[in-house]
Amino acid sequence: MSTIEARKITKKFGDFVAVKDADLSVAAGEVVCLLGPSGCGKTTTLRMIAGLERVTSGDIIIAGKRMNELAPEKRDIAMVFQFYALYPALNVGENIAMPLHYEKISKPERDRRVKRVADILHLTDVLDRMPGQVSEGEKQRIAVARAIVREPNCFLFDEPLSRLDVELRHSMRGQIKEVLAGLSKATVIVTHDQLEALTMADRIAIMRDGIIEQIGTPHQVFTKPANVFVASFIGTPQMNLVRGKFEGMSDGKATIQFGGEKVELGVNPAVAKLKPSQVTLGIRPRAFTPVDHSAKDTIVAAAELIEPMGAETLVHARTPDNSDIRVVVPRDVKFKIGEKLHLRADPSQTHIFGEDGKAVRA
């Protein structure tokens, strides 16, 4: 079975803890994205799975076998590097065939396999060229071809699309997803691009400062962020996070005070258990509906900057307590700068984060 399991893996470089007690399991055929800002330890985690870094503590289990002490070449994995890492002295065909050499496969069989993956990834025409003579997109596909030419236990991708331009990235995302779907191997993709993670992954692990903050399906991490960090990291435009004071709850509505004003917002019932305290209120820009007049459950804010984005319009507005909030409205809803907005938030999309930053949710 092609599975990957990381059990409480930790990596220290001297005193610096790059990854701390990370738990991750990837089932056969599953694609898991490690997502996080740069320097969060996601690449280190991947390199530990690959065997390019030793774990300081914890276990790496691939296909049911503990791999901690095994060198990369003995782990039966394939990896695609951020900068492709093509062999400069070998031509494209030889690059793709490289992993097969070590498996002692006969030449005709090797050629057949190279041709097969070259067909899949549209590389047939460039097989005789040197890596320096092909385009960025082709380099990327060569790197993928080299990874899938063998039948390894699992696939690891390190920022596979970060060097491509937007258009190419878009089409490669689809291609890689398609190729991976046909292979049904455990796959880990490292990325800092949430769109990449949301579109390609079956599950996403969001990392910060060496700690996995949340693992869940793209839908889960978007709709139920575990904490303030995940909430702010996932989704564009960013979720509005406003500090306020939770005063109590009645009829499923939480009274929250900020900027001298009190609003009553529909929130998750679990919030009722919360004592009056400082909280962070999280509402996505698309969860607001502008209404005509002020009400108990509306937030008031003055429009400051209006950015039409085509289908929708992004409005930056300022609340009386001087917090910036972003509101996305359909393009036919028009506002003027300085105009007061009365915004009603969708209760199912209104998140309350406690003082520890964790979401309060049933």
Place this chain on the structure above:
Amino acid sequence: MAEATTTFWERLGLRKASGVGEAGWGQTLFAAIISLIYFLPVLLIIVTSFKLQTEALAVPPKFFPTSFFGLIPDQYVFSPTLENFTSVFSRAYTAGAAAESTGFDRFFFNSIFIASTSVLLALVIGTLAAYGFSRYPLRGNDTYLFIILTTRMLPAIVVIIPVILMFRVAGLAGSYPGIIFLYTAFNLPFTIWMMKSFFDELSPDVEDAARIDGSSETRVFFKICLPQVLAGLAATFVFGLILTWNEFLFALLLTGVDTRTVPVALNQAVAGGGIGVLWGLLAAIETLFLIPVFLVTFFLQNQLLRGVTFGTVKR
């Protein structure tokens, strides 16, 4: 260069109108003149090697081997001869006596053998060491590298006395292994530093990819790293060769009669005559002496250019 109009320098062809592209004719000419000035001493030696003693000493110097159909006045023209070249290898030391071998065939062999062996040896050892320093740093890596370089921080004349004493005790003075060993050590610091910088420039990802694709560490070095630093090897080889080829002091004091190299023999051939300096002969030896290094550099020049410009351009 903010102005779009042609400037004085541009009209002269000394500056290009646009930032990139081929050099103007003025620039090319300028470069040619500078190169000529650099090349002039070498050219003078080559020309002199074809002159007889009287012509070699003539003032004003005779520069041209032919009058180019009467174009050049006779006073600047000499009649070329190969006599100097034959006397490099055998000549009569006193007038009328039979020609004897000068031993220069042996000295040329010595120079080629000693220089190439020691530079290659230094290249093999130095490349392995540099790879180690680059990829498997020791605790205090930089200190080791610094210590290696300290041996080249002093002028050779300062270290020569202890070296002579060491060679005496070890019985290495005057032998091939002795001088080859010395030159290998002499080239190592430079080789290690050069090769380390080439290895440092390589993307470690490529090596990691090879590891994942199933290569052992040995294969990573030979199949992946080494092919990428060929230009560096060529550059290091040529620089090491030139340094060793021209080395005089160690060779003077540590080679014997049988292992003498050309620079030492050249000095003795010139100084030992008693009849003043034989300029033609001297120039002929030097011209022959130039050829091997010239050929090596010429055949490696593409690699060399890539080697010396390595790392200066972001890939």
